[in-house]
Amino acid sequence: NAGVTQTPKFRILKIGQSMTLQCTQDMNHNYMYWYRQDPGMGLKLIYYSVGAGITDKGEVPNGYNVSRSTTEDFPLRLELAAPSQTSVYFCASSYGVPGELFFGEGSRLTVL
Amino acid sequence: AQSVSQHNHHVILSEAASLELGCNYSYGGTVNLFWYVQYPGQHLQLLLKYFSGDPLVKGIKGFEAEFIKSKFSFNLRKPSVQWSDTAEYFCAVGRSGGFKTIFGAGTRLFVKA
Incomplete structure (x- = not known):
């Protein structure tokens, strides 16, 4: 049972490049989330989705985009990468209980 | 706006010491409360959760937490920590x-062997 799978685990980008962080879950969860984790700042919600075709902004959406074409997949796209986007990104899913999340292993992104 | 405050950012304890990590939230309605743990190099895992009922909840690895509604608090406790408890703890x-x-912003716990 894979749970929540994120790829890649590590990536280095140059300023201005774009990339997509992939996230897929095999638990048939309707709710999916992208968080970024910065030292001493906890986790900040970037985007979330309550089901296929439905997405909404979280606390820090600027510079990111998402899509949800299927229940399983929730990719996060970074357009025009900036050093401020250097962070660890976590994808999570939920079966609907507010707050109870299942996390992927994270993707460490460095923008130079 | 809804927020979660964790009182300590860094805690250093010796093995067998008791642990209490503070957490307060600012929301007046009905909430679900959680503690997540992140071991070094790993993703976040659920440690324990509170939805309703007995305000003292027990989680994995000997952790427990107490919900005090009047104080908007959900503090995490463990009577005797182990070196393997070294991790970052998040209230949610x-x-x-x-x-x-x-x-919350997280509390980094380091347990000295």
Whole structure:
């Protein structure tokens, strides 16, 4: 049972490049989330989705985009990468209980 | 705005010492409360959760937490820590009927062997 799978685990980008962080879950969860984790700042919600075709902004959406074409997949796209986007990104899913999340292993992104 | 405050950012303890990590939230409605743990190099895992009922909840690895509604608090405790408890601990709140989870800034615990 894979749970929540994120790829890649590590990536280095140059300023201005774009990339997509992939996230897929095999638990048939309707709710999916992208968080970024910065030292001493906890986790900040970037985007979330309550089901296929439905997405909404979280606390820090600027510079990111998402899509949800299927229940399983929730990719996060970074357009025009900036050093401020250097962070660890976590994808999570939920079966609907507010707050109870299942996390992927994270993707460490460095923008130079 | 809804927020979660964790009182300590860094805690250093010796093995067998008792642990209490503070967490307060600012939301007056019905909430679900959680503690997540992140071991070095790993993803976040659920440690324990509170939805309703007995305000003292027990989680994995000997951890427990007490919900005090009047204080908007959900403190994490463990009577005797082990070196393997070295990790970062996050308090989190999910609003009943909502979709978002709000996390505290985290507390880094280091347990000396």
